[in-house]
Amino acid sequence: MMQTFDAIIIGAGQAGPSLAGRFNDAGKTVAIIERKHVGGTCVNTGCKPTKTLVASAYAAHIARRSADYGIGIGGEVTIDMPAVMRRALKVTMDSRGSNESWLEKMPHCTLIRGHARFESANTIRVGDELLTAPQIFLNVGARATIPDFEGVNDIPYMTNSDIVGLDRVPDHLVIIGGSYIGLEYAQMYRRFGAKVTVVERGDRIVSREDPEISQSIQEMLEAEGIVIRTSADCIRFRKMDDGIAVGVSCNEGEPEVIGSDVLLAVGRRPNTDDLGLDKAGVTLDERGYIEVGDDLSTSVAGIWAMGDCNGRGAFTHTAYNDFEIVAANLLDGESRKVSDRLLGYALYTDPPLGRVGMTEHQAVKAGHKVLVGTRPMSQVGRAVEKGETIGLMKIVADAETKKILGAALLGTGGDEAIHGVLDMMNAGATYDALRWAVPIHPTVSELWPTVVQSMKPAG
Numbered sequence: 452m453m454q455t456f457d458a459i460i461i462g463a464g465q466a467g468p469s470l471a472g473r474f475n476d477a478g479k480t481v482a483i484i485e486r487k488h489v490g491g492t493c494v495n496t497g498c499k500p501t502k503t504l505v506a507s508a509y510a511a512h513i514a515r516r517s518a519d520y521g522i523g524i525g526g527e528v529t530i531d532m533p534a535v536m537r538r539a540l541k542v543t544m545d546s547r548g549s550n551e552s553w554l555e556k557m558p559h560c561t562l563i564r565g566h567a568r569f570e571s572a573n574t575i576r577v578g579d580e581l582l583t584a585p586q587i588f589l590n591v592g593a594r595a596t597i598p599d600f601e602g603v604n605d606i607p608y609m610t611n612s613d614i615v616g617l618d619r620v621p622d623h624l625v626i627i628g629g630s631y632i633g634l635e636y637a638q639m640y641r642r643f644g645a646k647v648t649v650v651e652r653g654d655r656i657v658s659r660e661d662p663e664i665s666q667s668i669q670e671m672l673e674a675e676g677i678v679i680r681t682s683a684d685c686i687r688f689r690k691m692d693d694g695i696a697v698g699v700s701c702n703e704g705e706p707e708v709i710g711s712d713v714l715l716a717v718g719r720r721p722n723t724d725d726l727g728l729d730k731a732g733v734t735l736d737e738r739g740y741i742e743v744g745d746d747l748s749t750s751v752a753g754i755w756a757m758g759d760c761n762g763r764g765a766f767t768h769t770a771y772n773d774f775e776i777v778a779a780n781l782l783d784g785e786s787r788k789v790s791d792r793l794l795g796y797a798l799y800t801d802p803p804l805g806r807v808g809m810t811e812h813q814a815v816k817a818g819h820k821v822l823v824g825t826r827p828m829s830q831v832g833r834a835v836e837k838g839e840t841i842g843l844m845k846i847v848a849d850a851e852t853k854k855i856l857g858a859a860l861l862g863t864g865g866d867e868a869i870h871g872v873l874d875m876m877n878a879g880a881t882y883d884a885l886r887w888a889v890p891i892h893p894t895v896s897e898l899w900p901t902v903v904q905s906m907k908p909a910g
Contacts, residue, residue, distance in 0.1 A: 453574075453581045456480045461567045461575070461726070462590035464491025465767050466757035466774035468550055470588060473778045475557040482582055483554060484567040484575070491592050492759070493767040494546045496612045501635060502799060503539040504615075508642035509801050519838055530643050536618040569727035572751050576727075586753055588777065589741060590770070591726065593719040593759035598627070602688035606695050608713045611636075621645045625697045625710035627686060629656030629679065631798050633716035634672065638800050641677050648678040648708050650699055655681055657798065661810045663825075663843070664859055668800065671841050680704065688713070721760040736762065745788040747777055763789050766796055795873045797866040802828075802842050805869025808857030808876060811847050811909055820850040822882075824906035826898055828862035833893045839863040846872065846882070846902050847909075853881035860895070868895040882906070 457479035460467045474481040488495045514528045554562045565577040575582045595610035620643045626633045629651030641647045655665045687698035697708045734742045734750035740762030758770035779785040795807040828834045828842040842862035858872040890897040
């Protein structure tokens with residue numbers, strides 16, 4: 452028997468439930484299908500649990516530094532990892548439960564558990580059930596990439612989905628991948644007491660960022676005892692009686708690292724390979740991402756793709772913005788576009804990196820005549836007062852139009868203070884608006900005008 456709805460949403464990540472809510476409020480019937488956990492990556496294996504774990508690791512770090520602030524704790528700092536994980540699990544379960552309750556209480560929404568597959572462009576099968584709707588929305592997310600390294604299938608390894616539930620501290624955690632996920636776990640587990648080695652194939656970590664940002668992050672992590680091996684040209688794995696041998700370099704340094712545990716953090720791949728998209732005629736790119744237009748429509752009329760699976764953003768906030776674009780266009784008569792989105796994001800190390808817009812390298816490559824301003828966090832009064840002076844602030848602007856092109860803040864409060872620049876960029880303000888601002892003292896943001904005043908031509 453065929454069930455008919457006004458809309459079908461596949462996947463209950465950050466975009467799906469919110470879109471279901473808008474359809475429900477409009478009096479339209481909607482089915483939302485989820486084969487695993489409501490809430491998607493953010494709630495279950497991403498933001499919620501990991502930032503809770505980061506907070507526990509930060510507490511341990513500050514406890515160890517208590518003497519720097521004139522505070523005595525009267526004993527050694529210990530880590531109760533099962534308790535740490537129970538705290539993270541509670542945050543996840545509370546959020547997941549809240550999402551489930553919200554969906555189940557919607558009078559026009561049906562939450563269906565199971566694996567959805569296309570039978571045709573407007574028909575979905577979930578087990579023995581067939582569903583049809585004139586509008587179908589894909590919010591199926593992504594998962595960790597398993598690289599084709601020699602020996603990878605011969606060892607026990609973890610991805611972000613596995614390690615988020617690990618209730619012990621590894622003796623020696625070897626992390627393959629020196630980007631955002633890998634570095635957050637590297638610092639976290641080092642602070643929990645593990646020996647940590649990061650193995651990166653590229654010549655520097657977080658290579659998406661400008662070189663001085665990468666270098667500052669590396670120095671920060673190495674100062675905490677994390678070993679970082681870049682230019683790792685011979686990554687391979689070998690099971691040993693007392694651990695896992697990880698091949699690193701064929702040319703220089705120790706050729707192998709012996710670890711107790713391995714975390715693979717080399718990227719993500721979209722969950723598009725088992726949806727029957729070929730039966731619907733939906734076009735994928737060479738990496739498996741669903742090709743979408745500026746309104747997030749796919750190659751097939753009546754089908755849209757939101758979130759990580761469309762390759763137009765890999766963050767919770769971009770997925771939610773995808774929902775906002777689709778809802779505005781279909782329900783509010785607007786004409787919003789993905790290309791209007793100004794991308795901001797953060798790396799949640801301690802201190803965090805807040806980022807918005809272009810890097811200096813990207814701006815120069817795009818043909819801008821670039822002005823660059825920087826200041827070390829050691830010149831930020833608030834950072835000095837907190838005893839957290841690691842990092843720097845940086846602004847990139849167009850010399851001719853005075854438009855701010857991008858900014859980076861690696862330092863205490865960087866994930867929050869970056870929003871002052873992000874908001875000005877969204878408003879289309881020139882750097883003069885930031886130059887003559889009168890920010891609150893003492894804050895991290897108060898140095899932005901000084902950063903602007905220090906600008907000079909790139910290079």
